[in-house]
Amino acid sequence: MRFVIEHLKKSFENKEVLSDISFTFESGKIYGLLGRNGAGKTTLFNCLNRDLRTDGGRFFLEEQGERRDVRAEDIGYVLSTPEVPEFLTAREFLQFFIDINGSSEGANRPIDDYFDVMSISQDDRDKLLKDYSHGMKNKMQMLIHLIAQPNILLLDEPLTSLDVVVAEEMKQLLRSLKRDRITIFSTHILDLALDLCDEIILLHNGELEIVDQSNLDNAKFKGKIIDALREEHHD
Amino acid sequence: MIKTFRTAFLLKNTYRVNTILYAIKQIPLLNRLLPQAIYRVYGLKIFANILAVLWELVSIFLGKALYFATLICGVGVLYETVPADEVFAHILLFLSVIGSFMNTAMFNPTRDKYYALILMRMDAREYVLTDYGYAMLKVVVGFFPLSALFGLGCGAPFWFCLLIPFAVVGLKLTAAACSLLDYKRTGNVRNENRLGKATWLVVGLLLAAAYGLPAVGITLPLLAVAVIFAAAILTGAVSIGLIWRFPDYGLMYRQLLSQMMHQLDQVNRHVRESSYKSISADTTIVSRRKGFEFLNELFIKRHRSILWKPAVRITYICLFLVLGVLLAFFLRPELKSVVNRVLMTFLPYFVFIMYMINRGTGFTRALFINCDHSLLTYSFYKRPEMVLKLFAIRLREIIKINLLPALTLGAGLAVLLYASGGTDNYWNYVILVVSVASMSVFFSVHYLTIYYLLQPYTVSTEVKSGTYQLVLSATYLVCFFLMELRMPIFVFGILCILFCVLYCIVACLLIYRFAPKTFRLRR
Numbered sequence: 001m002r003f004v005i006e007h008l009k010k011s012f013e014n015k016e017v018l019s020d021i022s023f024t025f026e027s028g029k030i031y032g033l034l035g036r037n038g039a040g041k042t043t044l045f046n047c048l049n050r051d052l053r054t055d056g057g058r059f060f061l062e063e064q065g066e067r068r069d070v071r072a073e074d075i076g077y078v079l080s081t082p083e084v085p086e087f088l089t090a091r092e093f094l095q096f097f098i099d100i101n102g103s104s105e106g107a108n109r110p111i112d113d114y115f116d117v118m119s120i121s122q123d124d125r126d127k128l129l130k131d132y133s134h135g136m137k138n139k140m141q142m143l144i145h146l147i148a149q150p151n152i153l154l155l156d157e158p159l160t161s162l163d164v165v166v167a168e169e170m171k172q173l174l175r176s177l178k179r180d181r182i183t184i185f186s187t188h189i190l191d192l193a194l195d196l197c198d199e200i201i202l203l204h205n206g207e208l209e210i211v212d213q214s215n216l217d218n219a220k221f222k223g224k225i226i227d228a229l230r231e232e233h234h235d
Numbered sequence: 236m237i238k239t240f241r242t243a244f245l246l247k248n249t250y251r252v253n254t255i256l257y258a259i260k261q262i263p264l265l266n267r268l269l270p271q272a273i274y275r276v277y278g279l280k281i282f283a284n285i286l287a288v289l290w291e292l293v294s295i296f297l298g299k300a301l302y303f304a305t306l307i308c309g310v311g312v313l314y315e316t317v318p319a320d321e322v323f324a325h326i327l328l329f330l331s332v333i334g335s336f337m338n339t340a341m342f343n344p345t346r347d348k349y350y351a352l353i354l355m356r357m358d359a360r361e362y363v364l365t366d367y368g369y370a371m372l373k374v375v376v377g378f379f380p381l382s383a384l385f386g387l388g389c390g391a392p393f394w395f396c397l398l399i400p401f402a403v404v405g406l407k408l409t410a411a412a413c414s415l416l417d418y419k420r421t422g423n424v425r426n427e428n429r430l431g432k433a434t435w436l437v438v439g440l441l442l443a444a445a446y447g448l449p450a451v452g453i454t455l456p457l458l459a460v461a462v463i464f465a466a467a468i469l470t471g472a473v474s475i476g477l478i479w480r481f482p483d484y485g486l487m488y489r490q491l492l493s494q495m496m497h498q499l500d501q502v503n504r505h506v507r508e509s510s511y512k513s514i515s516a517d518t519t520i521v522s523r524r525k526g527f528e529f530l531n532e533l534f535i536k537r538h539r540s541i542l543w544k545p546a547v548r549i550t551y552i553c554l555f556l557v558l559g560v561l562l563a564f565f566l567r568p569e570l571k572s573v574v575n576r577v578l579m580t581f582l583p584y585f586v587f588i589m590y591m592i593n594r595g596t597g598f599t600r601a602l603f604i605n606c607d608h609s610l611l612t613y614s615f616y617k618r619p620e621m622v623l624k625l626f627a628i629r630l631r632e633i634i635k636i637n638l639l640p641a642l643t644l645g646a647g648l649a650v651l652l653y654a655s656g657g658t659d660n661y662w663n664y665v666i667l668v669v670s671v672a673s674m675s676v677f678f679s680v681h682y683l684t685i686y687y688l689l690q691p692y693t694v695s696t697e698v699k700s701g702t703y704q705l706v707l708s709a710t711y712l713v714c715f716f717l718m719e720l721r722m723p724i725f726v727f728g729i730l731c732i733l734f735c736v737l738y739c740i741v742a743c744l745l746i747y748r749f750a751p752k753t754f755r756l757r758r
Binding site: 075099 | 529534614756
């Protein structure tokens with residue numbers, strides 16, 4: 001499966017944020033999306049998630065040579081501030097989600113199994129989500145995406161403000177989830193991107209471009225990325 | 236000091252001009268015509284500046300004119316047994332005392348003070364003295380013509396009218412000086428927007444003295460009020476020295492403004508937290524349903540305190556009022572004909588009443604903050620069939636909640652109509668009940684529809700849709716002006732029912748056509 005973006009454009013009034021995004025993502029890989037503050041990473045995600053209307057271009061999925069539109073259920077969008085319905089307990093949220101997505105492949109196990117996967121303790125499972133900590137909410141959000149098994153997983157700074165243990169658990173989980181899907185991971189933390197991602201792409205003057213690591217070691221590769229981002233600033 | 240005043244005034248003006256430009260930018264359609272860099276356009280800036288200056292001038296006189304016209308003279312004409320000039324002086328005195336500590340200008344933490352003192356680090360003493368001096372000057376200038384106009388109108392002598400502006404300022408100065416002394420002594424800074432229970436009690440007593448005493452024929456003699464006013468001018472003059480010499484404005488304002496900025500930054504968080512608080516922690520609440528019915532049932536049950544409870548409370552109030560009127564019929568049968576006449580033509584009035592008791596925006600706000608705000612980030616929730624399914628369920632629920640008080644009120648009105656002498660046309664009873672119910676259904680549909688079509692909330696739960704605000708204001712205005720309309724039950728009732736049916740059909744068509752696209756998070 002490939003996720004193809006062609007000539008995607010988005011402006012806010014006269015300010016062109018995404019000028020010409022064209023890129024092909026391949027399944028099974030985690031892409032680290034880097035860019036300076038205000039480069040338009042979140043705008044790109046919002047456009048792909050159809051929370052913002054694009055001004056031009058298109059994006060589609062390609063499966064065995066067949067093109068098809070991206071449907072809402074193809075995309076899982078994980079935000080840096082995890083959003084969960086505060087008035088439900090964790091168990092009720094999962095129950096509701098499984099009711100709605102009964103046909104999904106991932107949604108056919110007993111509820112407690114899912115909690116076990118995320119190491120959410122017995123005591124917490126029947127607590128209202130409004131009483132959950134940031135890290136716990138994050139786990140719930142990831143759990144939903146784990147069950148939904150979207151073809152494209154967009155992650156907007158998902159590991160910032162998590163404690164080291166939860167962050168490590170999340171990293172493991174993302175690695176285990178990457179098969180058969182495209183994961184695009186936006187972050188400001190270069191080391192994290194290098195550690196977790198298979199490819200590094202830069203959002204650069206409103207365009208996406210891949211940074212080729214070829215034979216460079218991590219330190220040199222880092223230097224190359226920083227140089228590329230600086231260049232953007234001087235343009 | 237003149238330089239400080241000039242800088243502070245310009246700062247305040249810039250802030251006002253930008254607020255006006257921002258407001259203009261929020262107007263639908265107009266915002267597309269305006270350039271992106273609106274804050275840079277010279278012509279628009281001048282226009283906004285003119286508006287700001289006009290507003291400054293209007294604010295000097297308009298508020299005070301309304302104050303005299305309503306709170307003093309407006310209420311004053313109701314007391315027929317006491318002389319008009321004495322009522323005027325009496326009410327004015329007590330309200331001025333209340334104003335001296337509730338409307339101080341000095342202890343009101345406003346944004347412009349925050350910008351000047353905290354962000355721009357202006358000299359606190361100079362800033363406060365010039366700002367306060369200007370505020371007091373505005374009081375004198377504003378009160379001067381209006382106290383003469385209304386005072387003479389009520390028959391008060393001219394010399395008394397001349398005293399008023401200075402007395403009002405004198406009281407304010409005295410109260411400010413007392414608060415400064417209190418701060419010096421205890422270190423507690425007063426905030427006129429956050430009064431303690433004791434202060435509210437004093438306000439209550441003063442209000443009772445202002446409006447209650449004339450009702451039983453007691454007023455202070457005009458001369459006594461004049462003596463108190465003269466004393467206030469004297470204490471005010473003494474207070475000027477104290478206010479002038481007070482050394483700790485910097486410290487005091489940092490304290491006052493830190494409280495306030497804390498509030499400003501957290502306004503949204505407060506809204507959110509109070510929304511979260513409305514979620515019941517009752518662990519016995521469960522649901523045996525599936526899917527969206529499950530979600531909805533839990534939502535309604537866990538938000539009983541803001542949905543069903545107020546509806547039930549209003550129902551009881553309606554019942555109580557109906558029974559009260561029935562009792563009044565029993566005690567004073569002559570009331571019947573008046574009530575009957577009123578009921579036969581006052582149906583349009585009930586549009587406004589239904590508007591007031593409807594749980595529309597409260598419901599949609601809770602829906603957004605506690606439910607949709609988070610779930611809209613999940614793609615399954617945005618699938619068109621899901622959006623429409625949930626809309627239908629929610630519409631059913633909110634109609635049910637609003638219908639309880641509406642049916643009670645409608646039935647109560649029908650009973651009152653019957654008990655007050657009845658009507659020749661029996662259809663009037665039916666139409667009364669059905670039209671009040673249909674008004675309720677209309678409001679339920681209306682609020683949910685505009686919520687789904689305009690989805691006005693941003694990710695940070697602020698309302699950011701000019702169109703939504705306009706629709707809400709228009710709804711209010713229409714309901715408000717309908718109060719003026721007098722029409723027979725039969726005609727207005729039928730029109731009302733027809734309109735509601737038509738509106739519901741159109742709204743549902745629009746929802747099915749557009750909601751899957753419009754029901755999104757605003758970013």
